[in-house]
Amino acid sequence: MRAALALLPGLITGLIGGGASTASADDAARGGAAGGDVLGVGAAIGAGGQGSATYSAIDLGLNVAWRGSRLGLGGRGVWLDGAWRTRDWQSATDAVRVLRLLEVAATPGGVQLALAGGRLAPAQLAHVADGHRAVIDDRPRTGARAALASRSFAAGLEIDDVLEPSLVGGALAWQLAPPWGVVAAAAIDPGAASESRPRPGAATTLAAIEIAVARRWEHTRARTDVGVGLVGEPALGTSAVAFAATTLERAGARWSARGELRGGTGTVGAAFGPLHRYERTRHTGDGGFGGALALGVAGTPGWLELGVRARPDLGMLATASAGAPMGRWLQAGGWLATSRDATAGAAELRVAWARRMSSALELARMITVTDEMEPVVAWSASVWFGIASD
16 A cells, blocks of 8 residues: 555665764674674764864764664764764763664564664655655654554554654554555654744644555556545645555566645645655645655665655655665665755765775765754765774
8 A cells, every 4th residue: 555554674774764974883883684693893983074063973883683683772972173062962861862773573473563763764654754754964863663564454653753753653554355445644743833933824733644545456566556535634724635656576676656646725745754854844734736756666786766746835845865785895875855945865875895894975964953943054074984893
């Protein structure tokens, strides 16, 4: 039924999952985690510039892989213009941020169960959240995600940041009477109403609830879902959505396309996108007509996805995500989201010089929202050198 169910093993984390800065000791120590039981430690140092300030950092990490499960712990200390950045570790609760990666999966009785934590891949919850990212700055975030799935049923719950959430939601899909099924999803931003200075006329509560029906066609190495539904946003309005999604396995790759058309009141599909933390107080809820289209391909070398969304109150949004994470010596990844008002993104190129040593180049355009709801845009560039155990 659509990647609302992108809550399953293998889609739990992303190479450029959180925000601007991703090269770290936990990545360096991850090494052969996929190949068996592993215990690894690593350290990395970085230097560069962030906005008008010089940037330097040290990163420490510990990784464990055991019986198909993975755990990554780590911490980063950052100095801007030589001064320690205190915002990352202000209270005891910030200790949660040492959890960077958690993946646990099991298949009892043919039912897939999965639990993930740390820096999660962007959220895809039916038609209420589309590529929502936990962060568009370089503040560490720790989220949680749980899912279960069988041949006819899948469900998941997630929170993007357990300390400063901007998305709490879940989705389910049930093949009630094959080939017909039901899709349901809900999401809420607990922090939107607490923002101190929202834009005049903007919504102060952001939540969305969806119910939809869909028909599925399945063939060898191909699947297509087509459906219609309603998305209600309390205090904002209701919109109708018609959607289609298809996947095809050909030439050693998985090809995908998904699209939708919307009309009505409310945000019309714009509430929980990749720039949500910046746009959360800018929705007017006036409604109108909108739509979206995304095309992607994924294979052993990497993946590429391009998307565009028409939004009545915030204008066009274009997105891109690409990565080549499987290279033995060279890896790369990045993402970009741009609208008429803002652009954010990050990219990383990593080179493994030896078995235990690697270096990386990171570039990012970050958006930090101040307490007065003023956006601060900054470019960041840094070079990293890391060393890790086996």
